[in-house]
């Protein structure tokens with residue numbers, strides 16, 4: 406059966422309409438059905454269309470509103486990654502987190518067009534006021550006191566690999582020094598701390614071989 | 618529970634809910650601008666922080682996987698296709714039931730994804746947020762008081778939260794309303810996409826709705842907005858069903874039974890045809906016209922019949938005709954099982 410409206414496409418939609426108490430069935434193709442304003446949808450579309458229009462980046466970057474934007478931000482560039490403002494406008498991508506500071510003077514305009522607002526209203530960054538203690542920056546040198554030879558395991562694991570290696574070799578040096586001055590108690594503490602670090606490094610690796 | 622092996626709240630019309638949170642580390646350029654050395658170091662630091670959380674993750678080394686295995690991860694929605702195209706080192710940490718997947722080294726350094734069956738946005742977000750909090754408290758995160766979480770793309774800055782709901786909308790699709798829906802929802806800050814993501818046409822009457830806005834709106838408000846849009850879509854779909862199918866029961870029953878007939882007997886079937894027929898079967902489940910079958914079963918079949926997952930379970934690459942044949946085998950077996958379940 407062909408569509409009643411265009412008489413061309415196969416009818417795939419059967420719409421029942423009740424007008425003045427009279428039932429009629431329309432046979433339409435989906436093209437035609439989408440062009441007709443079907444009663445239950447009409448109200449919803451109107452309600453939705455009443456809200457402020459928002460654009461995606463692609464349509465935004467080429468829009469007349471944005472014509473002056475490159476000129477307004479001329480000369481801006483990120484000191485960390487070198488991204489220029491013009492490049493940012495072209496790609497729609499920041500190069501690093503410092504870009505946000507570097508382009509701050511233009512961001513309210515940009516973000517105002519593609520976002521609901523220009524200020525953050527989500528939850529705060531975790532780990533600042535929360536109970537979880539953030540890891541201290543990796544220690545530059547090994548402390549003299551024996552109590553602090555161990556890093557918290559979680560903090561040790563959060564170090565970059567070369568920082569982990571540096572920490573372990575600092576422990577080794579301390580162990581050798583302790584042996585040299587016959588402080589065997591401290592040497593043993595160092596040895597144990599090294600063992601714990603090596604165990605931490607080795608432990609998760611066992612589970613890594615499994616394929617999904 | 619793995620989302621595609623089950624069905625959740627409003628499971629008759631809603632396939633799955635998904636949350637993605639984007640986070641970046643300070644002091645490293647964003648994804649594609651990382652040098653290989655920076656990328657490797659970054660990945661190690663993130664892996665370390667996740668290990669330290671005490672949560673049990675599978676550390677998936679994507680570079681060691683075959684192309685079929687990689688594709689299967691995309692089909693199961695565990696990674697984005699973009700992750701495989703990054704020039705820099707990438708990684709994947711997978712929660713044991715696949716409900717949490719952490720992509721490393723995509724456009725943003727860290728993308729935490731949480732997936733649930735049915736309409737289950739808030740629990741899905743809470744699960745992802747718990748992981749995010751651990752990472753935030755262990756690593757120096759790119760964050761500002763003014764803009765919140767800083768991301769590579771200004772469309773993700775703020776909460777870095779993308780929430781998506783996959784819905785089955787056969788009546789709205791048949792009435793040709795999806796395009797109008799998409800146009801109008803984009804004015805509200807929501808995107809409508811097909812089953813296979815960004816640029817895909819609607820397949821199997823499956824439509825994914827997600828938010829575009831991440832700044833100037835809080836997480837819970839956003840989720841409640843999306844939830845309300847989804848509720849409205851459900852109502853529209855139910856009303857549209859009366860129009861599209863309700864006036865003609867025999868036509869709908871015919872459609873469902875034809876789908877069962879073809880799925881139960883075909884020897885070769887493309888994934889496109891299969892998805893469309895599974896949509897008819899799902900409609901049958903939703904209308905009580907297909908005893909012995911369930912939404913959960915259809916969710917699982919949809920994944921099993923995708924090219925990558927088919928080849929992964931075969932353990933080798935398969936040419937298209939061979940895939941069509943295996944796909945038909947899987948579907949015939951499933952239909953036979955459903956029929957015998959209905960008979961008992």
Ligand SMILES: [Zn+2]
Pocket residue numbers: 408409410411412413414433434435436437438
């Ligand atoms: Zn027509």
Ligand SMILES: [Zn+2]
Pocket residue numbers: 483484485486487488499500501502503504505
């Ligand atoms: Zn930068």
